[in-house]
Amino acid sequence: MKKQKVSSAVIRRLPRYYRHLTDLSQAGVVRISSSALGKSMNLTASQIRQDLSCFGEFGQQGYGYNVESLRDEVAEILGMSRSHTIVILGVGNLGRALIENFSFANGGFELTAAFDVAPELIGTQISGIQVYSIAELDQYLQDHPTSVGVLTVPQSAAAAMSERLIRGGVKGIWNFTNSDLHVENSGSGVIVENVHFADSLLTLSYLISEEP
Amino acid sequence: MKKQKVSSAVIRRLPRYYRHLTDLSQAGVVRISSSALGKSMNLTASQIRQDLSCFGEFGQQGYGYNVESLRDEVAEILGMSRSHTIVILGVGNLGRALIENFSFANGGFELTAAFDVAPELIGTQISGIQVYSIAELDQYLQDHPTSVGVLTVPQSAAAAMSERLIRGGVKGIWNFTNSDLHVENSGSGVIVENVHFADSLLTLSYLISEEP
DNA sequence: TAGATTGTTAATCGATTAACAATC
DNA sequence: TAGATTGTTAATCGATTAACAATC
Secondary structure (H helix, E strand, O other): OOOOOOOHHHHHHHHHHHHHHHHHHHOOOOEEOHHHHHHHHOOOHHHHHHHHOOOOOOOEOOOEEEHHHHHHHHHHHOOOOOOEEEEEEOOOHHHHHHHHHOOOHHHOEEEEEEEEOOOOOOOOEEOOEEEEEHHHHHHHHHHOOOOEEEEOOOHHHHHHHHHHHHHOOOOEEEEOOOOOOOOHHHOOOOEEEEOOHHHHHHHHHHHHHHOO | OOOOOOOHHHHHHHHHHHHHHHHHHHOOOOEEOHHHHHHHHOOOHHHHHHHHHOOOOOOEOOOEEEHHHHHHHHHHHOOOOOOEEEEEEOOOHHHHHHHHHOOOHHHOEEEEEEEEOOOOOOOOEEOOEEEEEHHHHHHHHHHOOOOEEEEOOOHHHHHHHHHHHHHOOOOEEEEOOOOOOOOHHHOOOOEEEEOOHHHHHHHHHHHHHHOO
16 A cells, blocks of 8 residues: 555545445446446546555556455455444434444444443443443543544533543544534544534535525 | 635535634624634635635724624525425434434524334324325425425435435435435436435544554 | 734645556 | 556646735
8 A cells, every 4th residue: 555645535535436336346347447437426537546546556457447356445445444443422312323223334343332421321222232321431441442432422512522532542533513623732643523414404505595 | 795606615614614603603702803713713814715705705904804794694605594494304213313403493494394104103293393104295395395305214215215305396405325316417406415424434444544 | 003904816736637658 | 469448647727825905
């Protein structure tokens, strides 16, 4: 794998490559050219070749790319085989929705625990995942090295929970609270990935409002 | 409001401006300069002035911007005062989480109905929102002009539901299914805004895997 | 008035697209 | 071999940053 800083634009396209290649593979497609893949993904062939060249040489002149092996390469690039572990903070509707319906395993993540403050939830299991008291979080993280913490807590709790996750040694925070976490100054190198529903809907609002 | 095509990069920053200005306003801040706002949002002062200049002149030399009135301008630009209506397709965990916990009203949207196939849900209300049978969708959209449809259905149903929403005359689709909808060829001008959890988590996976 | 800060024009930087020699 | 298609270098396009006259 080449060592060069890969631009964020490229990184954000990688999961789409993975998704499309998975679909193609399941549809039985064995090989594909950059121009065919581009057509199906709404990208130029140039861009696809340029993107992939950040990571290596996966194609063959005159042939194109083998769908399955390219898919595997992208999975590897994305770190999907690294057995990351993940815990969820906040078992409200959204936390529960993720636990019950989101396939962490498909992304190479193992969901190991959930945490909440509600006494009626603590000690129960949801889809086989144990719910602990938030009070046990720090100890848990110490005992169980964890790659990512998911923040599905109320916005008012976001900053404090984020700090505890960082102190607990997570490498990333998947933030569903409608706020910008400030982790730069922690010097921890922790990555925050935001899923801002509200921002997303407002973007849509703008786009439909501008229509003629 | 100036008429120029505004770049997607700028549009995606607008909700963040709105969010930060709301916070500032609630914190009692009356005026702010582009450089101070930039510092708090991790943008350059230039970029902020450049962004805002796409839509008009909202500042004053030597003073900066009035927080509250800039916030109101951004809200207007985002179309938040247009009384958009919205319906949810799919009342699983995620649909329910949105109905019960997401404040559509904060974004200027009125949530008017939900649809599902489950007999035990149809006819009930969730947080005051009536759940209809998916079979009634087309008639409903005909009777109640709707701005946006939210797709929280299983991926297998996404394409069909998307088509029915478009035929029903929505202007936008808020897509939570892990798939790329192809609406370009419908010639309808419908806007799709995606919230791809899986892509987001894979991006995070990449970023934490690259760390030293 | 002097200092601060805007909106805008120009300069720089980065990302996308095009072109093409290499080669399967 | 001839045709197809890659990886990469060069050209273009767009977005961000810097600079500055205008002015509150």
